[in-house]
Amino acid sequence: MxxxxxxxxxxxxxxxxxxxxxxxxxxxxxxxxxxxxxxxxxxxxxxxxxxxxxxxxxxxxxxxxxxxxxxxxxxxxxxxxxxxxxxxxxxxxxxxxxxxxxxxxxxxxxxxxxxxxxxxxxxxxxxxxxLPGEPAQVIEAASAGETSTAWELESGGWNLRAPSGQVLALTEAERAFLSLLFASPDETIGRAQLIAALTDQPWSFDPHRIEVLVHRLRNRVRSVTRCTLPIRAVRGSGYRLTL
The missing domain is CATH 3.40.50.2300 (Response regulator)
Structure with a gap:
């Protein structure tokens, strides 16, 4: 045993x-x-x-x-x-x-x-x-000397790896939001496109929920990774990931 x-x-x-x-x-x-x-x-x-x-x-x-x-x-x-x-x-x-x-x-x-x-x-x-069988392989955190200089989405977008090597598990909404931004870095993603990714009922979605999501995500990233997530709010348009 x-x-x-x-x-x-x-x-x-x-x-x-x-x-x-x-x-x-x-x-x-x-x-x-x-x-x-x-x-x-x-x-x-x-x-x-x-x-x-x-x-x-x-x-x-x-x-x-x-x-x-x-x-x-x-x-x-x-x-x-x-x-x-x-x-x-x-x-x-x-x-x-x-x-x-x-x-x-x-x-x-x-x-x-x-x-x-x-x-x-x-x-x-x-x-x-x-539990029967063998547990699946864990995602290994980067060790000293193996840290990346880039932000990366891993595990089908469910994990965010910071340049420090720390990994943050994402919620479904955070994954949907970041997947759009990572797919088009340095480009502004409009609010309508973001809302469409976050809900199948965009007509009843409060746009301010995106601001709340981004605020909480930034705080969680900073708390876990000690890094600042490079997301910029583009006034009147949406959000941009600057890599």
Whole structure:
């Protein structure tokens, strides 16, 4: 049987490598799990998770149940059809019935809505040992001397690698936004084109949501990579990626 890692920062650094974890919500755990060696993709909702799983498999899904308004049981049961997929739910501790619903439906574990990161990593490590087959290969962070001078989208656009070598997992909306800008660097992408990439109901989309998305993305990039994302707002037009 595989031995648990020693409880030191060095031993824990790659405790979850190579494990692919798809997360719905709870972006605050993305970076900590990456530090444990996991490959992490964050998504905005269950529909986005289903679309991604249809294209790229993963080892574990981590779902913030606050984003599942209805049908938690059916969601878990649907995911449980994949024998090689682990299912972990983040649940409000004040709703024990929600915990019971998830476990009865087949979830492997239910943790607090804002879990202790070390406890979460330990739970995922334990689950990993019970999963059949071999976890997919993790995306390796650039080591010293291997950093790039360019910004890059990787893993089908789900990861953003900074010149520092740090990698940021993107949400579905961030991926759609950056994919357009990276496809035409140093060109202004109009708001109408950006909105069309972000929603299938552009007539009801509030354009200010793009500004919010860009603001949050810039802050996340700066926090994770210590680099400034080279995106410029072009007044009255849209946004431009300057590489």
């Amino acid at each position: 595989e031995n648990a890692p020693a409880a030191t920062s060095d031993a824990l650094a790659l405790a979850l490598a190579p494990l692919r974890i798809w997360i719905v919500g709870s972006l605050d755990v993305v970076l900590p799990l990456q530090r444990y060696g996991a490959q992490v993709h964050a998504m905005d909702n269950i529909a986005a998770l289903y679309r991604e799983l249809a294209i790229v498999p993963c080892d574990v899904v981590l779902i913030d149940t606050a984003l599942v308004d209805e049908g938690l049981s059916s969601t878990v049961e649907h995911l449980r059809r994949r024998d090689d997929l682990g299912v972990v739910l983040l649940v409000d501790a004040a709703t024990p019935q929600r915990v019971a619903e998830g476990l009865w439906a087949g979830a492997d574990a239910c943790l607090a809505h804002r879990p202790d990161v070390e406890l979460l990593a330990a739970g995922l490590y334990s689950l990993r040992r019970r």
